[in-house]
Amino acid sequence: MIKKVTRLVRLLALFGIVTVFLTACGQRQSLSKQDVLQNDRASNTITWGVKADTKLFGLMDVKDNQVKGFDVDIAKAITKRILGENGRAKFVQVTSQTRIPLLKNGNIDAIIATMTITPEREKQVDFSKSYFDAGQSLLVKKGSPVKSVKDLDKAGTKVLGVTGANSVANIKKSAPKARVLELSDYAQAMTALKSGQGAALTTDNGILYGMATQNPGYEVVGGTFTKEPYGIAINKGQTPFKKSVNQALAEIEADGTYNRILKKWFGNVAGFDYKEAAR
Amino acid sequence: MQNFIDAYSWVNLRFLLEGLWVTVEVSVVSIIASFIIGSVLGVLRYVKIKYLSAVVGFVVDIIRNLPLILIIFFTYFGLPHLGFKPGILFATILAMTIFESAMLAEIIRSGILAVDSGQMEGARANGMTYVQALWHIVFPQAIKKTIPTIVSQFISLIKDTSLATIIVLPELLNHAQIIYGQNSAYIIPMFLMIALMYFIICYALSVLSRVLDKRLA
């Protein structure tokens, strides 16, 4: 409690200082000119943007207030490769909507948050090589008449997705007649599916399998109808950092760390063949 | 019934309380800061300083007429473009402070206007300077007059911190969403619990304001 009160007092003081600071000086060094890798080496910390609402990839554990999942473990492994055994990985919770602005603003050094590599995004940010191959699929209530994406392409059908997710753009192409409802994150989208706000929830199969294990009354149907290679997003112009991330990825794939993490999270997921995804 | 017992396990309650603490933290800092800034802005709008009052008035009007969510987006996503990179907690506090200062400026300005102009003249006649009269006589009365409005604005502030769940501020509503997102049987217990928590804080504050109002009247 005392700790929390001191934090509060500190915040107040900080607030005063920053207000003065803000009015006193305007521009500072542009973020794009800083070398992220150098900064991270100096602070011995890499700041990652991760999901906190996505089972298997990044999910908040209520017991200890830590985000856990495949993305988080991969981020930790890469951090150790780049900074050494004592390197610290710091995690900032993002949603599909907030991750790109936060990266571009420099709040986070990299995004590892179920993010598909797409040409549109590559205009804004750089990607590492793909670290996971997902494909878009559908989650429906067991016994639902919806069996594949074709069943959704009817006027009046509502499909749930998440703002900023590539899957939302995809479904608009695959089922143009359906109406897409965008929620702020996957927890909200799943809750909306349960409330009957849409006939199906669409996103990448890995995320949907996670939801299906959490919610036994729901199943993934229709197979995958797109390819969604996940990449780690890094700001443009950060070539040294991107190179280190790619190298670290190659190393953990070569020494079996990657497969161990994959097995840890996907080894027991019904419908997901982790051996096929192993590298 | 079993759902409720499971939902209110110590682990979940502790997680909710952690969220509640962030809500309180954001609220307390924003309330204090916005009261100070709002008072200054309100007075600036009242004393007609050439250009300055007009500019302050215009900015206050713009901020007052925007949805708070937009201002949260601006401080979290927009400020870094100006070279300042706030963390999520700080960005929220900043947004709440900016918005509430503008709302309070308007309330305090109308409070000052409502103070009888004879008061100012009387104080000046007794040898006070304009600033002294404003600070010692007019401003305190304006605050007294507007206490119920100011407090209800603070109550709105506390409730509005819930909007920051959209940028994943780990506040009360966000933590409740995380809990029921992982187990949908907890949806109703979670909604009831956070509604109760918000209610207790806000209602207590409104009772306090009524007592204060009676005491001062």
Next chain:
Amino acid sequence: MITILTHYWSELVQGLGYTLLSSLIALIFSTMIGTMFAIFEVLPNRLMRVIGRVYIEIFRNIPLLVIAMFFYVIIPLYVAKIDGFTAGTIGLTIYTSSFIAETVRAGIQSVDPGQMEGARANGMTYWQAMSKIVLPQAFKIVIPPLGNQFINLVKNSSVLAFVAGFDLMYQANSIASLSLDTINSYMVVGGFYLVITLPLSYYMRHLEKQLAK
């Protein structure tokens, strides 16, 4: 900014339409419901007064977002299938009605009680006196605060974004994510909000000055 405006014009106009529609529906119903509970609060019947008080205190002291999410998530599970726009608008109506009730009650109480007594003495029933004598005068007093409530309604309707209600803020989030031009998207939408709220707010200030004379 111009590119956002031209490229996403139809989404923006649709958003504007839903924002205005939701605000108008909520204004009409929250004024009706709010007035009803305000009357409850001034009735001689103690039970009615308590009901009025409880309603107002509950919905004034819970965040709008929590109320809107409640209608979006829980009502469809157990009561009726309602979509995001409906759920958000119902939440908005209920939340605002508690504020309007408080405003109207203050308006009713500021009308001289002699008016009511006089009307009753002239043979009017309580309801006749209330609806023909007291309420019209009360409403004259509360028009400026009601106008401010409408401005709040327009701003608060942005919670529809959380429940996929297709309003301006929902479109803003969607456009920001599609265009990846976050700040400009939100600036454009901010402009759309100001086009509605700023003139209203200046008009209300003008009206207040007129009435104060």
